[in-house]
Amino acid sequence: MIIDYSEQLIVQEVAPRDGLQIEPTWVETADKIALIDQLSHAGFSRIEAGSFVSPKAIPALRDGEQVFAGIRRRTGVIYVALVPNRKGAERALAAKADELNLVMSASQTHNRANMRMSCEASLAAFGDIVALARDVGGVTLNGTVATAFGCPFEGRIEEDRVMRLIDQYLDLGLDGITLADTTGMANPRQVDRMIMRALHRLTPASLTLHFHNTRGLGLANVLAAYEAGARRFDAALGGLGGCPFAPGASGNICTEDLVNLCDEMGIPTGIDLPLLIELSRTLPALLGHDVPGQVMKAGRNCDVHPVPEYVRGL
Amino acid sequence: MIIDYSEQLIVQEVAPRDGLQIEPTWVETADKIALIDQLSHAGFSRIEAGSFVSPKAIPALRDGEQVFAGIRRRTGVIYVALVPNRKGAERALAAKADELNLVMSASQTHNRANMRMSCEASLAAFGDIVALARDVGGVTLNGTVATAFGCPFEGRIEEDRVMRLIDQYLDLGLDGITLADTTGMANPRQVDRMIMRALHRLTPASLTLHFHNTRGLGLANVLAAYEAGARRFDAALGGLGGCPFAPGASGNICTEDLVNLCDEMGIPTGIDLPLLIELSRTLPALLGHDVPGQVMKAGRNCDVHPVPEYVRGL
Incomplete structure (x- = not known):
């Protein structure tokens, strides 16, 4: 199969928001800022840096203002803020976020569970x-369409419904749209x-895919999406994140595992x-637990190991 | 992209051999037999049931004879034995294995490390x-060509060398050939x-792919191989296994994660x-530790969860 792999794949790093939001351990504001600054330095053009939600709902991210005020903004990097409502949008605008990310689920039940409306x-x-x-x-x-590939409560989501939501987002005048596989239910054939269909409505530059690796399909889904023409993907350092409504699930696709795949291909x-x-x-030291990322444990595909002594002696 | 997904993907279950061989906990012969019998019942047509290697080299599998004598052989299931040398082959033949699997690495250094020759x-x-x-x-x-997609000591392996080894295996009169990504270094583009190239020499029925999920690429590699025409794949229940020469690595691709992918597609x-x-x-109870499989934790893509009480009340 001849596919052109020369077009850039744009990774939006979401660990500072989607990764940290479910962490039970408080991460100091200074540590969040340092993480974002280091990510800016690593070459990302887009970083989801924080969330302006109710501090009661997500205490882990209650310092959104301080984080946005403290980061060193690198030229060419877009710092995104998640906003759940008008109040959040006001805060994010005051904090000078470059982009606001609005979220709604394709599934009524999941939207009620997540957004309470x-x-x-x-x-x-x-x-x-x-x-x-x-x-x-x-x-x-x-605008993010959560549970676009399936809902943990309702199951399969009609593709026509997702397309209608894209159209409604575009009618509202949103600049970009994310299709999110919130609980890792997508498969590569469905993604393709x-x-x-989505690229009949959107350009590759205005469509982001957000996959989770819940059932080990995250990178296979990225590849199917890239091969179908998608170019922008969310990923979280270390594979942080997850969904509180998907018990036992691992998190977002892991940024370094994704970049390793891209480098190899x-x-x-x-x-x-x-x-x-x-x-x-x-x-692991920052959060007090192991993370799902695999390349941070095994090294890159291209890293070689020293030859054991007994082999030299053979 | 229009691809025909209607052709059967044949999974050879390797947990009883490749999975158990590096386990530090002794698994009782009766438990091994029970595991294999249950796997036979689950619908596999091929099970790598044991290994006839030196009990000193791999004590975990020292009961190969008893295992082969104890299993209830199901009609249509091929029970495979790994053999490293002539002595092993004699034992496997005496134990009435249906198939012998011979292993050599494409990499000289890895073959010396693994086979000491x-x-x-x-x-x-x-x-x-x-x-x-x-x-x-x-x-x-x-015949298995180990490290066919890369060697942890030598790095990249020339594809021409792998093709030559396939030709040499065929010249020897072997019936089937496995290309093994022993330490998870393959990427989907390379696999394609x-x-x-391999299918110019082999039929899909005589070519098996053995992938590891060391860097999260296992199922993406399976899909690339299937789409390129491969039909037979090794996988281990729970994602057991690994390679002692790839520190920090996770194991074989996980059978239930693979079957879940296939079911969804x-x-x-x-x-x-x-x-x-x-x-x-x-x-986990049998081995005393968690296993890498993800579907055994998160459930199938198609499994739905009960709607939380507070959502019903909204």
Whole structure:
């Protein structure tokens, strides 16, 4: 099969937001800032740096303002903030986030579980946020369709429904759209079909895929999406993150595992893999537990090991 | 991309051999037999049931004879034995293994580390084993090319060298050939190229792929191989196994994670996934540690969870 692997794959690093949000251990604001600054240095063009949600709902990210105020903004890097509602949007705009990421689930049940409102109520709130952001200016808007590939409560989600939601997001005037496999239910064949359809509505530069590695399919799904024409992907350092509604699940696809795959296949990412691995190896001490990333344990595909002494003697 | 996913993917279960061989905990012969019998029941057509290596080299599998004598052989299931040398082949033939699997590394250094001899010496020994097996009759012969996609000591392996080894195996009269990614160094693009070339020499029914999930690429590699025309794959229940020469590495691709992928994509396997998951969930108690399999923790893609109470009340 002849496929062109020369086009850049853009990784949006989400560990500082999606990764840290479910961590039970408090990560100091200074450590969050240092992590984001090091990620900026590693070559990412997009970093989801924080969330402006209620500190009661997600205490781990209650320092969004301080984080955005403290990071050293690197030219060319877009610092994204997740916002769940108008109040969050006001805070994110005041903090000078470069992009706001709005989230709604394709599944009514999951949206109620996650956002405590119906999809219709979410969409109406998005309208307010778009108007507010356009007033303030200087910010781009991304809309995430969570559970786009399946819902842990409702099961399979109709592809037509996902396409309608994309259309509704575009009608609202959002600049980019993320299709999220929130609990790792996607498979490569489904991904291929979904991307083909989504790219009739969106350009590769305005479509992001957000996969989880819950059942070991994360990188296979990325590859299927890339081969179908997608170019932008979320990933979290160390494979941090997860979904509270998917018990036993592992988290987001792991950034360094993804960049290792790209390096091996010749897909350019612009990201410094050795630095990324070094950074990932600091996570267990920061968080107090092992992380799911595999390359930070096994090394890159291309790393060789010393020949054992007894072999030299043979 | 239109690909035909209707052709069966044949899984050879290798946990009883490749999975157990590096376990530090002794697994009782009766437990090994029970595991193999349950695997036979789950729908596998091929099971690597044991190894006839020196009990000093691999004490965990020192009961090969008793295992082969104790299993209930199911019609249509091929019970494979790994044999490292002529003595092992004699034992495997006496134990009435249906197939002997011979192993040599593409890398001289890895072959010396693993088999304590050069590739040339390994090939010469294979000649003896083939002659012996043809004398006895009623047995098929498979040859594994280990480190075919990369060597942890030598790095990249020339594809031409792998093709030459396939030709040498075929010249010896072997019935089937396995290309093994012993330490998880393969990537999907390389796999695609390698399978394309191998299928000029072999039929899909005589080529097996053995992938490891060391760096999270196992299932992506399977998919690339299937899409390139390969149909037979090794996998280990729970993702057991690994390589002593790849520190920090996780093991073989996980059987239930692979079957879950196939079920979701509509690729037939003939294997009972719920039974497999049940069986994998017995492994931690049997071995005294967690296993890398993800579906045994998260459930199948298609499993749904109960809706939380507070959502019903919204």
